[in-house]
Amino acid sequence: MRRTGPNADYANVTQKRTNPLMAKKAIVSVKSSVGIRRRLRPEDRRRQILDGAISFFAEHGFEGGTRDLAKQLGVTQSLIFNYFPTKEELIREVYQSVYVGRWRSEWTDLISNTSVPLRARLIEFYINYTSVIFSSDWLRIYLFSGLKGLPINSMWIAFVEDHLIRRICVEVRRENNFCEGTMSEISAEEIETFWLFHSGIFYYGVRREVYRSPVHLGVQKFVETSVDAMLAALPAIMRAKVAQ
Amino acid sequence: MRRTGPNADYANVTQKRTNPLMAKKAIVSVKSSVGIRRRLRPEDRRRQILDGAISFFAEHGFEGGTRDLAKQLGVTQSLIFNYFPTKEELIREVYQSVYVGRWRSEWTDLISNTSVPLRARLIEFYINYTSVIFSSDWLRIYLFSGLKGLPINSMWIAFVEDHLIRRICVEVRRENNFCEGTMSEISAEEIETFWLFHSGIFYYGVRREVYRSPVHLGVQKFVETSVDAMLAALPAIMRAKVAQ
DNA sequence: CTTGACATTGATCGATCGAACAATAAGCTG
């Protein structure tokens, strides 16, 4: 029964070893084939467990057992509880690491950089943005946490609305020489129309990474087409709102 | 310790009753306050459990315990296994009931009904469509099942693409006197652009029903605005595709 | 090398899970 994963022998040995010499030998052989196995520096071990937890919970959901997580990590289950007091606390750190840890603050500056044409700005932003969130880990943890009803998701939505949606609406207004109001004066129609596009881009990632459904365009082409569609639709909505 | 839910006393009594007369009385009193409690017709009981399971699993996810489900139903846990051989089978029937059970076959006819202007057709369709899927139950079960990786979700997406997206793309082509190809000849750009809108509408429901985030327009106004945005964007994408 | 600090393990706890089954009692029939 050979295993390819690192330290897999560890997690699978449940019976008491009768021959300590053999056991030692087995451990050493695994150790030599994988590298450092035991007694990592606490900060390294903690990081390793956290990283492993992100991909594990992304795949199995937060109901996944700590024993299976430990098996995937190649350590014992009890070790996890040496670095995280409870499973709940480990999950909380997974959220922190995924949400706030992957947001790039330069994104908002990029959107308002008027020295670049709006279309190019939006394409560049969405190429960067999707390169972060279009991963199975990010999307699945986002969806799982949303279903758990944690406040972190509605906070994320409020954050996206304030730092992206309203900001881009202002830029579109400027581009079309529309009355350049402040962010707070943007109409509900504009915001919801931009949400329409932003959600559409998000869901392309869900179709591809979560549902593993075939998509019909690569990311680059898709983002370009989506930005073109948005830049064609938003002025029409703005004009209709004024005319009414 | 008074309880308001139907038959709640049942599920909470775990200790052996020492006085059968008192127990009888308690049951009777609950019975009279709620109505029929025991010995329903098998088909009725089965339907009751299935309906309860839909809302229960939608709220707690499919990892929710059968004991809690039984408590919500006001019956014992073992009764559930008299009507469904395993929990897995119950979940399978929940999918059936939610997905295929709520699709209206007349929707596809409605889309192709050329006697009504396209804008009005699309608005009417999406008002109907969203009145079904914009419920917490439907959306949450859809998201939960998608995260479980069941083939039913990618099947749903393929179904939507064939019965809605391609069909509407043909109608948009016809409306704009564009070369009226068959459904299979529609370009990748068109399909993904329409997915963009369709996903945006879907996600409005997710924001409202799942994340319970505030939305800025009511459904009617939102659907009208979204259809207008789509009808403004799609021809532009079609023209750009041809010009290139 | 020896030794001490501590990272890691193995065993175990109580609670809870899906599931099985004999005992109970509701409601129809005569």
Place this chain on the structure above:
DNA sequence: CAGCTTATTGTTCGATCGATCAATGTCAAG
């Protein structure tokens, strides 16, 4: 009312969950 069918219950099982802790073994300092 008595008798029969069977819907429903109460109890229990083995597996698995998060969590605890004394025992073990590693690695660096002296």
